[in-house]
Amino acid sequence: MKKLVYILLAASLLSLAACGNQGNKQNSKAGEGEQTDSLELKIESVEMKQLETISEEPVFDIVTTLGTIRVKLYSDTPKHRDNFVKLATSGFYNGLLFHRIIKNFMIQGGDPLTKDAANVAKYGTGGPGYQIEAEILPNHHHKKGALAAARKGDIANPMKESSGSQFYIVQSEAGCSHLDGEYTIFGETIDGFDVIDKIAALPTDARGLTEMPVRIVSVKLVPEVQ
Numbered sequence: 001m002k003k004l005v006y007i008l009l010a011a012s013l014l015s016l017a018a019c020g021n022q023g024n025k026q027n028s029k030a031g032e033g034e035q036t037d038s039l040e041l042k043i044e045s046v047e048m049k050q051l052e053t054i055s056e057e058p059v060f061d062i063v064t065t066l067g068t069i070r071v072k073l074y075s076d077t078p079k080h081r082d083n084f085v086k087l088a089t090s091g092f093y094n095g096l097l098f099h100r101i102i103k104n105f106m107i108q109g110g111d112p113l114t115k116d117a118a119n120v121a122k123y124g125t126g127g128p129g130y131q132i133e134a135e136i137l138p139n140h141h142h143k144k145g146a147l148a149a150a151r152k153g154d155i156a157n158p159m160k161e162s163s164g165s166q167f168y169i170v171q172s173e174a175g176c177s178h179l180d181g182e183y184t185i186f187g188e189t190i191d192g193f194d195v196i197d198k199i200a201a202l203p204t205d206a207r208g209l210t211e212m213p214v215r216i217v218s219v220k221l222v223p224e225v226q
Helices: 007-016 032-045 078-089 117-122 173-179 193-200
Strands: 059-064 067-073 098-102 106-109 146-149 167-170 185-191 216-221
Touching: 067 078, 067 193, 078 185, 078 216, 098 193, 106 193, 167 173, 185 193
Parallel strands: none
Antiparallel strands: 059 067, 059 216, 067 185, 098 106, 106 167, 146 167, 146 185
């Protein structure tokens, strides 16, 4: 069950860009079109030959300035898996901050606005210009290291659609268990739990920002062992 069909995904991602927006009203007026155009160009430049051979549950290294977190994506959340693969392999996540860090809860990243410190007031509102249909499954729980998609609240988002790019990694199962059934969990950490703890332990301000920025250096596909 190898060889996923990713060619159709590029077209679906481009169509999704016109269907919704990741941020709030303020964000929709501030550069969202530019982000979407950039995403389209990056998707078109991805080597399709490489993507066609990615396994159904691919493994990625999220390389941060404090160490590497290795995650495995789930095959039963294909929309989220495929979207993460596309963004990661196009370099979308490179240089982004973990902009919301809460000890005994989770660490959150994936907002393209965090590349520029001038956008600090808007951190948490950015994205690629689309949302993803929820894939909330009863067999996935907020265990330590769970990889889940951030989203807007229920009032603005009653269908619980996920952010197009923002994700969080659970640091405390006890602190996140109440989120079960509310957010799409699409992967899990298989190595680097100490890095999650190291990031979560950093002092933060009221918004969850650290004095010492923690950045995603890159998100790299781990070659499958034959």
